[in-house]
Amino acid sequence: MTPRRIETLYRICWTVALLLLAVPFVFPFLWMISGGFKSTTEIFGAPTLIPRVWRFENFAEVFAYQPFARQYFNSLYIAATVTVLTLFIASLAGYALARIRFAGAGLLMLFLVMALMVPEEVTIIPNFFLIRAMGLIDTHWPLILLPVFGPQGVVATFLMRQFFLALPRELEEAGKMDGLSRFGVWRKIALPMARPALAAVAIITFLHSWNLFLEPLIFLSSLDKFTLPLALSNFNDSYGLPLWNLQLAATSLAVVPILIIYLIAQRQIIESFALSGVKG
Amino acid sequence: MTKVLLKDIRKRFGTVEVIRGVDLEIEDGEFVVFVGPSGCGKSTLLRLISGLEHISEGELSIGGRIVNEVPAAKRGVAMVFQSYALYPHLTVRDNMGFGLKVRKVPAGERARRVSEAASTLKLEPLLDRFPRQLSGGQRQRVAIGRAIVGNPDVFLFDEPLSNLDAELRVHMRSEIAALHQRLSTTMIYVTHDQIEAMTLADKIVVLREGKIEQVGTPRVLYKSPGTIFVAQFIGSPKMNILPLADGQPISHGASVPATAVSVGIRPEHLSLVQPSAETLRGKVRLAEYTGAVTLIHVELDGGQTCLVIHNQGTMPEISAEVGLKAAPEHLHFFDKEGCAV
Amino acid sequence: MAGTASRDNAARQPGAPWLTLKTREMLEAWLFVSPTFIGFLIFFLGPLVAIFYYSMTEWNLLSQQATFVGLRNFENALLENPDFWHVVRNSVIFALGLVPLNIALALSLALALSRPFFGVVFFRTVFFAPVVTSAIAWAIVWKFMLQGEGGAVNQMLAWIGIDGPNWLREPNWAMAAVIVTRVIKMVGLNMILYIAALQSIPRDYEEAATLEGASRWQVFRMITWPLLAPTTLVIMVLTTIGSFKVFDHIYQMTGGGPENGTLVLAFYIYQQGFKFFNVGYAAALALIMFAIVMALTLVQVMLRRRDME
């Protein structure tokens, strides 16, 4: 065999191995969607990938069982709010930490690094009492405030800082010479050039909020205030056993749109995570 | 009247003093060039004048007004950066008009001034392009255009030509000279390049380790450098400095000051002659042919190497014994501290 | 102090602002960081201090009164309550299973996918997809697939003649299932970190080694792996810390069961604090978790420093 042939064979082996390995990564998604269309009897019968009978009513029942549309909206607007707030606050602080020499900057950085290392589980108990004292139990406030000012916000701040550090300083100085205030330099020069970093922060922040679970579980009790992950885990019958077909239908509704966006923007999304991971 | 006056200006970064007491007077309409070795504080001094750095101590006045605490944009100065610093997200037109827009100049007036500057610099065809679509020389011109648009009292340039290739650099140099003639605005210019300094400057300021070593016209700095440092810094290739004892034969006809310990002769003022008692003597070690002239390295009997610019037809052999001679008026004498005497 | 005098002088010049430029700059900077800073004080530093206090109290649910009990809660955890050590054991098993599996798989995938070839984008997209999916959704589907009777996994095993266990009903199998499904969910993240690191290694090294006759394995062993060491260290610590924080996955898949077989620290804290309302005890547990995470981070810093030398 020629070396070229060997190379080809080698490639084929690799590809087959990767395809096999991909099964547990892909199959759950397919199985989830298929399960969402099955009837209760079929769910517990011999499993097939394509449902024998397509039961579209499941999706209607999802909305009847819980205020699912409302919950969906909750997740959306909370994630959007958290993202916008985080972008604003993190880019402001990240800019100052990257660009202004000021007393206390070092100390602040140290604190932020600390905040990055302490798991949310550690501060959640005092935060619960704090939120309760503020009268914000069973509201969406904690789901907005805690992520914005928690470790996720710190990651965003560091990402922005890192990006601003790499921006050419002379550009901002030119802006200053042109008469911009500090805020103007941030708004008119730094931010427009920071679009890639802002996009990365937006992506990881949105997904983090969208998938948040511990905080909703602890702070929310009314069904119509639930967010998606909490709602999904709530499709149980009166014995606490899962209503599989409804749960899978609801899960599909929650997951598939994100997956579609992911497939369209996979490059950007993966890069965003790579950036934040390298930081962390 | 925009005189720029520096009074005992100092700048510290942390505990390091980078600018260590600079006094300087820049006349209205003057073209002043800062030169000096890398790290001597040229850029820092320029940035102190621009307002981009805060002055630690001393007093800076521009046009009679003390501006230590006046923000950069209100000092009436414009800066051309080494990297041009054009806003990548704005077109050439918007780049040039940005400062006016920030200062709330009405749109009509803004357009007029931008197009005026654009025509001065022949930028009209480029106005709607983005910086990334321009060549280096074009970017440079836009950067200058942006500075002109604001009608500043003082222009500041920090090595504006160092990112251009040799040919463009010569071209832009003459454009800047022409610009200065036309506007006759005060200009302060930082460069590494001797030729730039010599050709552009009304007045050269030689900086060394955060202090002014000498100020003067290019001619004065060349003809009568105040110190060995300046003597060696201005002129290329640099001046030969010999201990007075070794230089004895050549200083024959000159009146040697009593305190002198060394003598300097520029390579272009030395000529190769037959060795004799009235010449320096040495062996040719290396001859670098550059076209117009040949640069000859002569190892003197005392051990030092002396550079000679040779432009006659006959080329000495390597290892040939030669004599070096110079006219007495071209000799520079320096004392123990390196000051001219 | 000549400088100060001249500054004061200058401040009174026409056109000069009231505050000196330096002071202004400082105020601006603090204005920029103030939202972050205030939020940080309220939702991080405050709670971090408070948790020490909470850990030394006992909470009465009815009267909402806290009684100071000193180190009682820590004694309870470390010395008396057998649950605690069971939970620690579970957490350690979870970490010991998850971390090596995750890293080995991530590195293999990265090595396979760090060079362009036909289908590389497809594979990267596939292996990363679970990372963007909510842990709850992921756990729901896997719980569904891991049912003893009629679960998809056991069905597939049956095709190749294996009689699969009732995965989530037997403590050891449940632990294994939770570990493996968590690895599948998160391995994509480490994979891309490794890919980024691999792509930043100049190809020259490898080419030089290949010219000297090194085999693929030797190139990996002698060149790639040592060059990846800093990345591996970061990944290892992040993954280990991450494994101690896993909550939602376990909540949804096993609820800590069966027979507390998957009851790990993060879940135990939640249970004690928010289900049984043993606030003081839960706070003590949280502090212990904090200590573990800090220790792991310190180990990283120390290893790194040794690495540098």
Ligand SMILES: Nc1ncnc2c1ncn2[C@@H]1O[C@H](COP(=O)(O)OP(=O)(O)OP(=O)(O)O)[C@@H](O)[C@H]1O
């Ligand atoms: N922001 C700063 N912080 C600390 N030190 C600085 C800062 N800016 C400049 N320096 C120091 O001040 C000294 C002078 O720097 P400056 O940039 O003015 O030199 P320069 O003469 O312009 O050199 P070059 O010709 O290389 O541009 C250098 O030693 C430099 O390290």
Ligand SMILES: [Mg+2]
């Ligand atoms: Mg410089």
